[in-house]
Amino acid sequence: MNWLPYSVARNALVLLVLCLHSFVLATMPTGAKFYTIHWNSSNPIFRIDNTDNVIDVNRNNLKFEYDQVNLICPVYTPGTKDEDMEKYIIYNVSKDEYETCRITNPNPRIIAVCDKPYKLMYFTITFRPFTPQPGGLEFLPGHDYYFISTSTSDDLHRRIGGRCTTHNMKIVFKVWAPPEDATTRATTSVSRPMWSSVTPSRTTQSTTTTTSTEAPTTRTTKKSKPYNKHPNEVVKSEELTLGGRAQKAEVGLFLIVSILSLLFATR
Structure with a gap:
């Protein structure tokens, strides 16, 4: 040899x-955390008398470790009445739109479309400061990101009021930054709410939109007109594998x- x-x-x-x-x-x-949020009006996270809908993410994570959240749409068993089902479009909006529950942007950024009540649909978001695809969401340290839904029982596409006003269906994600890197706000500590299941998570291969037929039922609205998604309207979160x-x-x-x-x- x-x-x-x-x-x-x-x-x-x-x-x-x-x-x-x-x-x-x-x-x-890994120290990254994984959140699960059921996007329906019966979720106590949306109660107006608490601050569970204000969530700190990436707090004290190591470099290249990013928290993730699954936004889960309402799902029902076949035979459920239309008036008992909820459907939503979830938007990423400005602070002013968040506070007024009024979407003024003519082309708002759509995060999720919950319009198939008989299928389990969830949308995974990774809170990273970069995106692997054009038009994807970037979550910069020290910034706040606002999500709301203004849909009603008879109008999925409504952009004023809706359940954002009647059921406080909105969330703020505050991306944590070290004190020396904070740019727009002082970092604050928000305790983990009881409604959320948080487990250690890897930061690879983020699921974008997944459907299934097995899921628990939740209470939620009337069938509205079908939603034809433009290929570039729904923001997908795809993980880099590096x-x-x-x-x-x-x-x-x-x-x-x-x-x-x-x-x-x-x-």
């Missing part, structure tokens, strides 16, 4: 050690096998 020169073998071993170190880091637990821990692990293993083959398979 012909061995590689000492200098080449030494450099290969150094790379092997670095790959092993990266692999160990990739398999360590910062993913599972992807790092796979890359690390691949590099290790390649280096070992290079060291011992040459003749």
